Amino acid sequence: MTSIDLNMLVVLDVLLTEQSVVRAAQRLELSPSAMSRALARLRNVTGDQLLVRAGHSLVPTPLALELRGKVSAVVADAQNVLRPSIRLDLASLERTFTIRANDGFIERYGARIAALVEEQAPLARLCFAAKPDKSGSMLRDGIADLEVGVVSNMAPELRIQALFRDKFVGVVRLGHPLVEGGMTAERYAAYRHISVSRRGHAFGPIDDALRERGAKRIVSVIVPSFPDALALARMTDLVANVPERQTDATRAGMHTFSLPVATPDVTVSQIWHPRLDGDCAHRWLRMCLRHACSDAPETLQ
The missing domain is CATH 3.40.190.10 (Periplasmic binding protein-like II)
Structure with a gap:
């Protein structure tokens, strides 16, 4: 049986996320030529081009789209296994959390979330960011920690947790x-x-x-x-x-x-990138949102 270099899973995850050899090389602190060689090895192992040229950019093949969520989950699970268990000290936590949400959610739940954060982690900071679209790029790029809204057309690797239903x-x-x-x-x-x-x-x-x-x-x-x-x-x-x-x-x-006609209820969820699954501070932030939204009779546990 031919051995497989499991490090290539990390490379594949970054390549499929960035869809750019140059940006993937920058994230992994490799040279573009080294990343190109790694892509060639991945193509040889999978028997698929994975990323193909479309104008000035690269686009994933159908197999790459199928693999993206699976690879991301495997890499995140491996990182969680190897990450040492660290006790979260909320009293000394100095960190800015960026949450993308629409005006309605911020107006309804923003103050409650802010009060929970201030009470438990007084040195932490919340940054509520506008949500002009439903693109998951800010989560993938680490610009935003969480996104709140109704899920549609999200990247398959993103994690989703329902907060409550609304009508x-x-x-x-x-x-x-x-x-x-x-x-x-x-x-x-x-x-x-x-x-x-x-x-x-x-x-x-x-x-x-x-x-x-x-x-x-x-x-x-x-x-x-x-x-x-x-x-x-x-x-x-x-x-x-x-x-x-x-x-x-x-x-x-x-x-x-x-309304005099029946319309579907909507499920409001929090969404994040799987690389933050094992992050203790991020898990605490997600708990704060769940708690803040728990007043809704249709909250989803």
Whole structure:
């Protein structure tokens, strides 16, 4: 049986993450020529090109995509086995944790997370970063420690832990005509709506559900965040549609109602790169988020 150099798993993991010989060489402190030779060895062992040229960049082959999550998990498990057990001293922990999350989550849970961190690790610092997209590159590159949101199109190697479920509700200003009377799909669709989309999309699951009922709403305004939608709805006759739990405080002084059509619940999760699985401080941070979100009746343990 031909022996396999297990160190090549680390090289393969970095190559598939970076998709660049130069960047992979920099991360492993090797020369580009040494990394090119390592890639050639990996191609020989697997019988696959793994990374192929596409213009000025490299893209993974189907086999590479299949291997990426498996290799990353194996490398992370091996690092955890070899990492010495170190007791985490929260009182002396000096570290900045960067969490990517949308405005609604930060407004609802940011203060609670910050209070937990301050109480247990007074020298640690939280940096809440904007989340203009759902790319996992900031997690892979170590720029962000955690990302919070609804999972979709995430890199397969990333770790995901559900925090809670949320559902969408309708919101209008007090005194709005929809406050009085029964709510039907026709009445709901008769008023102009606000769509929340970072990419500028006007329609989504609500419109699909309305279409099944033979109704169609008019979207007059598109905004990038739920707090923006609520601010507009508070001052106009526009209808906002927002996640119930993440906007609990922001909806104060407004009228909230159940949507007249069924829409899927959303699961809000925390996401991180597997290289941080065994990091004691990072595990503590994830525990803080779980605890901060535990007020929700639909929290997922």
